Amino acid sequence: MRFLVVDDSSTMRRIIINTLNKLGHQDVAEAGNGKEGLDRLGAGPVDVIITDWNMPEMSGIDFIRAVRSTPAVKDTPVLMVTTNAAKDDIVEALKAGVNSYVVKPFTPDTMKEKIEAVLAR
Protein backbone atom coordinates (compact mmCIF):
# COMPACT_ATOMS: atom_id res chain seq x y z
CA MET A 1 0.00 0.00 0.00
CA ARG A 2 1.41 3.39 -1.02
CA PHE A 3 0.93 6.55 1.07
CA LEU A 4 1.52 10.20 0.18
CA VAL A 5 2.35 12.51 3.12
CA VAL A 6 1.94 16.23 2.37
CA ASP A 7 3.22 18.65 5.02
CA ASP A 8 5.45 21.73 4.90
CA SER A 9 7.16 20.69 8.14
CA SER A 10 9.91 18.15 7.47
CA THR A 11 9.66 17.19 11.16
CA MET A 12 5.98 16.35 10.90
CA ARG A 13 6.52 14.43 7.66
CA ARG A 14 9.19 12.37 9.42
CA ILE A 15 6.95 11.74 12.47
CA ILE A 16 4.09 10.60 10.22
CA ILE A 17 6.41 8.43 8.09
CA ASN A 18 7.93 6.87 11.25
CA THR A 19 4.42 6.20 12.54
CA LEU A 20 3.39 4.59 9.23
CA ASN A 21 6.56 2.47 9.26
CA LYS A 22 5.74 1.29 12.81
CA LEU A 23 2.26 0.35 11.57
CA GLY A 24 3.83 -1.78 8.82
CA HIS A 25 3.52 0.68 5.91
CA GLN A 26 6.92 1.15 4.26
CA ASP A 27 5.95 2.62 0.87
CA VAL A 28 5.58 6.34 1.58
CA ALA A 29 6.09 9.31 -0.74
CA GLU A 30 6.27 12.86 0.58
CA ALA A 31 5.60 16.43 -0.55
CA GLY A 32 6.13 19.85 1.05
CA ASN A 33 2.85 21.48 -0.02
CA GLY A 34 -0.31 20.87 -2.01
CA LYS A 35 1.25 21.82 -5.33
CA GLU A 36 4.07 19.31 -4.85
CA GLY A 37 1.46 16.80 -3.71
CA LEU A 38 -0.41 17.14 -7.01
CA ASP A 39 2.88 16.65 -8.88
CA ARG A 40 3.51 13.46 -6.88
CA LEU A 41 0.04 12.16 -7.67
CA GLY A 42 0.69 12.80 -11.35
CA ALA A 43 3.78 10.58 -11.16
CA GLY A 44 1.88 7.51 -9.98
CA PRO A 45 -1.11 6.31 -7.97
CA VAL A 46 -1.26 6.28 -4.17
CA ASP A 47 -3.71 4.45 -1.92
CA VAL A 48 -4.00 6.98 0.92
CA ILE A 49 -3.17 10.70 1.13
CA ILE A 50 -2.26 12.21 4.52
CA THR A 51 -2.13 16.00 4.41
CA ASP A 52 -1.61 19.01 6.67
CA TRP A 53 -3.95 22.02 6.44
CA ASN A 54 -1.75 25.12 6.73
CA MET A 55 0.94 25.07 4.05
CA PRO A 56 2.55 27.65 1.73
CA GLU A 57 1.98 27.64 -2.06
CA MET A 58 -1.19 25.52 -1.83
CA SER A 59 -3.04 24.79 1.43
CA GLY A 60 -4.31 21.36 2.37
CA ILE A 61 -7.91 22.40 1.69
CA ASP A 62 -7.08 23.65 -1.83
CA PHE A 63 -5.03 20.51 -2.42
CA ILE A 64 -7.96 18.26 -1.47
CA ARG A 65 -10.35 20.26 -3.69
CA ALA A 66 -7.87 19.80 -6.56
CA VAL A 67 -7.63 16.05 -5.86
CA ARG A 68 -11.41 15.67 -5.80
CA SER A 69 -11.72 17.45 -9.15
CA THR A 70 -9.04 15.33 -10.87
CA PRO A 71 -10.73 12.23 -12.37
CA ALA A 72 -7.68 9.94 -12.10
CA VAL A 73 -7.29 10.42 -8.32
CA LYS A 74 -10.65 11.80 -7.16
CA ASP A 75 -11.57 8.71 -5.13
CA THR A 76 -8.27 8.48 -3.19
CA PRO A 77 -8.94 8.41 0.58
CA VAL A 78 -7.68 11.56 2.31
CA LEU A 79 -6.76 11.91 5.97
CA MET A 80 -6.07 15.40 7.32
CA VAL A 81 -3.56 15.82 10.18
CA THR A 82 -3.70 19.29 11.72
CA THR A 83 -3.89 21.39 14.89
CA ASN A 84 -7.08 23.01 13.53
CA ALA A 85 -9.62 21.28 15.77
CA ALA A 86 -12.54 23.72 15.89
CA LYS A 87 -15.90 22.36 14.75
CA ASP A 88 -16.03 24.88 11.87
CA ASP A 89 -12.59 23.72 10.69
CA ILE A 90 -13.66 20.08 10.65
CA VAL A 91 -16.85 20.92 8.75
CA GLU A 92 -14.86 22.91 6.16
CA ALA A 93 -12.41 20.04 5.72
CA LEU A 94 -15.17 17.48 5.31
CA LYS A 95 -16.92 19.72 2.76
CA ALA A 96 -13.65 19.97 0.82
CA GLY A 97 -13.50 16.19 0.60
CA VAL A 98 -11.53 14.96 3.61
CA ASN A 99 -12.50 11.42 4.62
CA SER A 100 -11.16 11.58 8.17
CA TYR A 101 -9.41 13.96 10.53
CA VAL A 102 -6.53 13.56 13.00
CA VAL A 103 -5.85 16.36 15.48
CA LYS A 104 -2.22 16.89 16.54
CA PRO A 105 -0.82 15.68 18.88
CA PHE A 106 -1.80 12.11 18.00
CA THR A 107 -0.79 8.58 18.98
CA PRO A 108 0.07 5.70 16.60
CA ASP A 109 -3.15 3.99 17.73
CA THR A 110 -5.20 6.99 16.59
CA MET A 111 -3.43 7.03 13.22
CA LYS A 112 -4.00 3.29 12.78
CA GLU A 113 -7.69 3.61 13.64
CA LYS A 114 -8.20 6.51 11.20
CA ILE A 115 -6.33 4.79 8.35
CA GLU A 116 -8.41 1.64 8.82
CA ALA A 117 -11.56 3.77 8.83
CA VAL A 118 -10.80 5.56 5.55
CA LEU A 119 -9.78 2.29 3.86
CA ALA A 120 -13.00 0.60 4.99
CA ARG A 121 -15.14 3.18 3.22
Next chain:
Amino acid sequence: MAPTPAIDTQFIDELTAATCDVFRTMVFREVEASTPIVGDALRPGANVVGTVAFAGQTCGLVVFYSTLDAAHKITASMLGIAPGDVNGELPDAIGELTNMIAGSFRTRMAHVRGEAWAISVPTVTMGSDFYTKYVSDVQRVLCPFRMNDAELFVELIVTRSAAQ
Protein backbone atom coordinates in the same frame (compact mmCIF):
# COMPACT_ATOMS: atom_id res chain seq x y z
CA MET B 1 -3.56 53.03 36.92
CA ALA B 2 -5.39 49.80 37.76
CA PRO B 3 -3.15 46.79 38.51
CA THR B 4 -2.73 44.32 35.67
CA PRO B 5 -5.05 41.36 36.40
CA ALA B 6 -3.47 37.95 36.91
CA ILE B 7 -3.79 35.23 34.29
CA ASP B 8 -6.68 32.88 35.03
CA THR B 9 -5.40 29.59 36.50
CA GLN B 10 -7.50 27.72 33.92
CA PHE B 11 -5.19 29.07 31.20
CA ILE B 12 -2.13 27.88 33.12
CA ASP B 13 -3.62 24.44 33.84
CA GLU B 14 -4.61 23.88 30.21
CA LEU B 15 -1.24 25.09 28.86
CA THR B 16 0.58 22.77 31.28
CA ALA B 17 -1.62 19.82 30.28
CA ALA B 18 -1.18 20.60 26.57
CA THR B 19 2.62 20.73 26.95
CA CYS B 20 2.79 17.41 28.82
CA ASP B 21 0.49 15.79 26.23
CA VAL B 22 2.54 17.02 23.25
CA PHE B 23 5.80 15.80 24.80
CA ARG B 24 4.31 12.40 25.66
CA THR B 25 2.75 11.76 22.23
CA MET B 26 5.01 13.58 19.73
CA VAL B 27 8.41 13.92 21.46
CA PHE B 28 8.09 10.50 23.12
CA ARG B 29 9.48 11.96 26.36
CA GLU B 30 7.80 12.69 29.69
CA VAL B 31 8.14 16.16 31.18
CA GLU B 32 7.48 17.07 34.80
CA ALA B 33 5.78 20.41 35.46
CA SER B 34 6.90 22.70 38.31
CA THR B 35 5.17 25.65 39.97
CA PRO B 36 4.38 28.42 37.44
CA ILE B 37 6.05 31.79 37.96
CA VAL B 38 3.84 34.83 37.43
CA GLY B 39 5.33 37.98 35.92
CA ASP B 40 8.62 38.52 34.15
CA ALA B 41 11.03 38.33 37.11
CA LEU B 42 12.65 35.15 35.80
CA ARG B 43 14.21 35.28 32.37
CA PRO B 44 14.99 31.78 31.12
CA GLY B 45 18.56 31.22 29.94
CA ALA B 46 17.53 29.87 26.56
CA ASN B 47 19.33 29.56 23.24
CA VAL B 48 16.28 28.38 21.32
CA VAL B 49 12.92 30.14 21.52
CA GLY B 50 9.78 29.10 19.62
CA THR B 51 6.86 31.54 19.43
CA VAL B 52 3.26 31.21 18.25
CA ALA B 53 0.76 34.07 18.51
CA PHE B 54 -2.96 33.55 19.04
CA ALA B 55 -5.87 35.93 18.54
CA GLY B 56 -9.58 35.85 19.31
CA GLN B 57 -11.53 36.78 22.45
CA THR B 58 -8.12 36.37 24.10
CA CYS B 59 -4.91 37.44 22.36
CA GLY B 60 -1.31 36.66 23.19
CA LEU B 61 1.66 34.41 22.66
CA VAL B 62 2.80 30.93 23.58
CA VAL B 63 6.61 30.88 23.89
CA PHE B 64 8.79 27.78 24.26
CA TYR B 65 12.32 28.14 25.72
CA SER B 66 15.10 25.57 25.64
CA THR B 67 18.87 25.29 25.77
CA LEU B 68 20.55 24.24 22.53
CA ASP B 69 21.51 20.89 24.05
CA ALA B 70 17.93 20.13 25.13
CA ALA B 71 16.61 21.28 21.74
CA HIS B 72 18.95 18.78 20.05
CA LYS B 73 17.60 15.99 22.27
CA ILE B 74 14.00 17.01 21.58
CA THR B 75 14.61 17.19 17.81
CA ALA B 76 16.35 13.80 17.81
CA SER B 77 13.53 12.21 19.77
CA MET B 78 10.84 13.65 17.47
CA LEU B 79 12.67 12.43 14.36
CA GLY B 80 13.73 9.07 15.78
CA ILE B 81 17.46 9.73 15.28
CA ALA B 82 20.51 10.15 17.56
CA PRO B 83 21.13 13.68 18.95
CA GLY B 84 24.51 13.70 17.22
CA ASP B 85 22.80 13.16 13.87
CA VAL B 86 20.67 16.32 14.16
CA ASN B 87 21.86 18.62 11.39
CA GLY B 88 19.70 21.55 10.36
CA GLU B 89 16.39 20.01 11.43
CA LEU B 90 16.29 21.79 14.80
CA PRO B 91 14.43 25.04 13.87
CA ASP B 92 11.66 23.16 12.04
CA ALA B 93 11.29 20.67 14.91
CA ILE B 94 11.11 23.35 17.62
CA GLY B 95 8.70 25.37 15.46
CA GLU B 96 6.47 22.34 15.02
CA LEU B 97 6.68 21.53 18.74
CA THR B 98 5.64 25.10 19.65
CA ASN B 99 2.88 24.96 17.03
CA MET B 100 1.49 21.75 18.56
CA ILE B 101 1.65 23.11 22.12
CA ALA B 102 -0.16 26.30 21.06
CA GLY B 103 -2.64 24.36 18.90
CA SER B 104 -3.44 21.89 21.66
CA PHE B 105 -3.80 24.76 24.15
CA ARG B 106 -6.20 26.49 21.74
CA THR B 107 -8.27 23.32 21.36
CA ARG B 108 -8.45 22.85 25.12
CA MET B 109 -9.51 26.47 25.69
CA ALA B 110 -12.18 26.12 23.01
CA HIS B 111 -13.60 23.14 24.91
CA VAL B 112 -13.51 24.64 28.40
CA ARG B 113 -14.40 28.27 27.60
CA GLY B 114 -15.91 28.19 24.14
CA GLU B 115 -13.32 30.65 22.83
CA ALA B 116 -12.29 30.45 19.15
CA TRP B 117 -8.75 31.61 18.46
CA ALA B 118 -6.66 31.79 15.31
CA ILE B 119 -2.97 30.94 15.69
CA SER B 120 0.01 32.15 13.69
CA VAL B 121 2.71 30.12 12.01
CA PRO B 122 5.59 29.51 14.44
CA THR B 123 8.80 31.52 14.52
CA VAL B 124 12.03 30.21 16.03
CA THR B 125 14.83 32.42 17.36
CA MET B 126 18.26 30.94 18.07
CA GLY B 127 21.17 32.69 19.74
CA SER B 128 22.26 33.91 23.18
CA ASP B 129 21.91 36.90 25.50
CA PHE B 130 18.62 38.15 24.10
CA TYR B 131 15.31 39.04 25.73
CA THR B 132 11.94 39.90 24.20
CA LYS B 133 10.48 43.14 25.50
CA TYR B 134 6.76 43.87 25.09
CA VAL B 135 5.81 47.51 24.67
CA SER B 136 2.24 47.26 25.99
CA ASP B 137 0.96 46.03 29.34
CA VAL B 138 0.84 42.25 29.25
CA GLN B 139 0.19 39.44 31.69
CA ARG B 140 2.89 36.78 31.78
CA VAL B 141 3.26 33.41 33.41
CA LEU B 142 6.27 31.14 32.97
CA CYS B 143 5.64 27.40 33.31
CA PRO B 144 8.82 25.41 34.09
CA PHE B 145 9.19 21.76 33.03
CA ARG B 146 11.92 19.22 33.60
CA MET B 147 12.84 16.64 30.93
CA ASN B 148 15.37 14.37 32.67
CA ASP B 149 18.27 16.74 33.45
CA ALA B 150 17.08 19.54 31.15
CA GLU B 151 14.94 22.48 32.23
CA LEU B 152 12.43 23.78 29.69
CA PHE B 153 9.97 26.65 29.92
CA VAL B 154 6.67 27.49 28.27
CA GLU B 155 5.51 31.06 28.76
CA LEU B 156 2.00 32.38 28.25
CA ILE B 157 1.81 36.07 27.44
CA VAL B 158 -1.69 37.54 27.32
CA THR B 159 -2.06 40.91 25.65
CA ARG B 160 -5.86 41.06 25.80
CA SER B 161 -8.38 38.72 27.36
CA ALA B 162 -12.16 38.40 27.21
CA ALA B 163 -12.28 39.20 30.94
CA GLN B 164 -10.66 42.62 30.45
